[in-house]
Amino acid sequence: MGEVVQMHFTTVDYVIFALLLVASAGIGLFYAFSGGRQRTTQEFLMADRSMSCLPVSLSLLATFQSAVAILGAPSEVYTFGTEYWFLGCSYFLGLLIPAHVFIPVFYRLRLSSAYEYLELRFNKTVRICGTATFIFQMVIYMGVVLYAPALALNAVTGFDLWGAVLAMGLVCTLYTALGGLKAVMWTDVFQTVVMFAGQLAVIVVGTSQAGGIAEVWRKAINGSRISGLDLNPNPLERHTFWTLGVGGVFLMLALYGVNQAQVQRYLSSRTEKEAVMSCYVVFPCQQVVLCLGCLMGLVMFARYGEDSPLDKGYVTTNDQMVLYFVMDVFRDLPGLPGLFVACLFSGALSTISSAFNSLATVTMEDLIKPHFPNMTEGKATLLSKGLALGYGLVCLAMAYIASIMGSMLQAAFSIFGMVGGPLLGLFCLGMFFPWANPTGAVVGLVSGLVMAFWIGIGSFVMRMSVPTPAPALNATALPLFDNITTTVMTTTAKPGSTGVEALYSLSYMWYSAHNSATVVVVGLIVSLLTGPMKEKELTPGTVYPVLGTLLFFLPDRYREKLCCITPLAQKPTQIKTQPYQMAQKDRNGEAYSKEDTVTEEKEMESDRAQTEEEDSEDSRARPSCRLTAHTVQETAL
Helix, strand or coil: CCCCCCCCCCHHHHHHHHHHHHHHHHHHHHHHCCCCCCCCHHHHHHHHHCECHHHHHHHHHHHHCCHHHHHHHHHHHHHHCHHHHHHHHHHHHHHHHHHHHHHHHHHHCCCCCCCHHHHHHCCHHHHHHHHHHHHHHHHHHHHHHHHHHHHHHHHHHCCCHHHHHHHHHHHHHHHHHHHHHHHHHHHHHHHHHHHHHHHHHHHHHHHHHHCCHHHHHHHHHHCCCCCCCCCCCCCCCCCCHHHHHCHHHHHHHHHHCCCHHHHHHHHCECCHHHHHHHHHHHHHHHHHHHHHHHHHHHHHHHHHCCCCHHHHCCCCCHHHHHHHHHHHHCCCCCCHHHHHHHHHHHHHHHHHHHHHHHHHHHHHHHHHHHHCCCCCHHHHHHHHHHHHHHHHHHHHHHHHHHHCCHHHHHHHHHHHHHHHHHHHHHHHHHHHCCCCCHHHHHHHHHHHHHHHHHHHHHHHHHHHHCCCCCCCCCCCCCCCCCCCCCHHHCCCCCCCCCHHHHHHCCCHHHHHHHHHHHHHHHHHHHHHHHCCCCHHHCCCCCCCCHHHHHCCCCCHHHHHHCCCCCCCCCCCCCCCCCCCCCEEECCCCCEEECCCCHHHHHHHHHHHHHHHHHHHHCCCCCCCCCCCCCCCCCCCC
């Protein structure tokens, strides 16, 4: 075994890295002092609901592509082969379902926080539980996602560890706190371009040095790195077509369907149609990103073969091996190592800026504003900026905590991945099962979290207790908000695993599906035992009528008992970008916003007496079981 080798940056590399920080900060300052100057919470938190499809889609992609992912995918393919590429099959349903189920529900309710939906559908307790779970998830993660790549960079290049952490953390806090969501999304666009440029540069130069793409492919085939279609249905197997293509769907849903960082981007779109289109645009971009990661791993294998720098002892983890490869390829090309580091930290910046902004939004919307409904617009905006700044400082504190955690750093990644599944289950319980009640929702969420931590921590402890050597930390390039996990939890199960041991050996790709299913099953059982919700108790627009469609063959009276006849809300004909207001429930449970027009308010007052008379005369009337037609005029600003 050789000693750990350090390669060093040139002045040009540091200049390119500095330019990334200056450009990101400049975009934030531009949006801080232009347009509405971030004077309203509507502009600061929701970008005035005026974003077009392109920045929304690229921002969705940048949030998905973290620094950990940029380092993880090539090392995964180098070590295990291209089986990982089948994750791309999960992108079809993983983006179609959010586009046509979650986005219409959230957008038509005119929400700012995804967790407002939980209060409209259940009650305030469920909303607080969901918000607290999300905050715990993000606070644990955002420090680690900043510290981990800086640690790998320091080990390989000698790049100052805390200099990198502080520079990234402070710049990101600056443009997030000053420029709001617009700054975050446009810096994401810029950082996405940098990420593509960095990865392409490595692949082009590495392929050229290896003798061309044909030679890379030949060596990969000879080294058994080109994987076939593995249809093994065993859920204990680490990567098969089913674990990646089906289990990955639930991971994608937890990210692109219900996570606040992504939902906030949908809701910032100027129309529902553009929000849906952003999902379609993300799909090919994700496939390109996945292919770039796989191709970089194959180029690495063509360069080193089975005799990897990790085996030689030049580096100590798989993540460091990718950086070593980059520095080795660019050894005589000054400036290009700096470009890849800019690419790496663009991934970190886009991820933690999304975390800051989404945390500020849910804290303001779900924890502060409900208790201070008369807060002035100026104070609310100032407080939102203070929250973004505060979470930036918390991120730096969490990075310091990550530095003293040692081996527990792997567990921190895993804890983050454990929470995405139960939150997905909570939203699915409310959106697809009309009879689920608040008690069932809370008990289901707690059960899902307990199950997630039991399997996750049990698997971690079991793997650590096994004396056989396991691969080093390999944070693979999976959807950011669901399954950043460790090889400790992803090794293939031993043959003959039974009972609890088999549960601990479950492939990490099934975690989200297993934990969300736990929430739904427990929630439904508890709801039926404690008294299911009735049709008239539901807030219109909070239930997607999937059961009504699937059970079309049942008579109306049975579907009515199953609460399967509530249609989805109509597309609103106009949304006014007035100052910050929350969606609320009126006394009949219907969701509305103070942004509604004066005409609507007058109509409500004039029709209230007539409505009460009609309710008393025809108490048995029910909404039509037909789905809402999609021919209504699109929302326009």
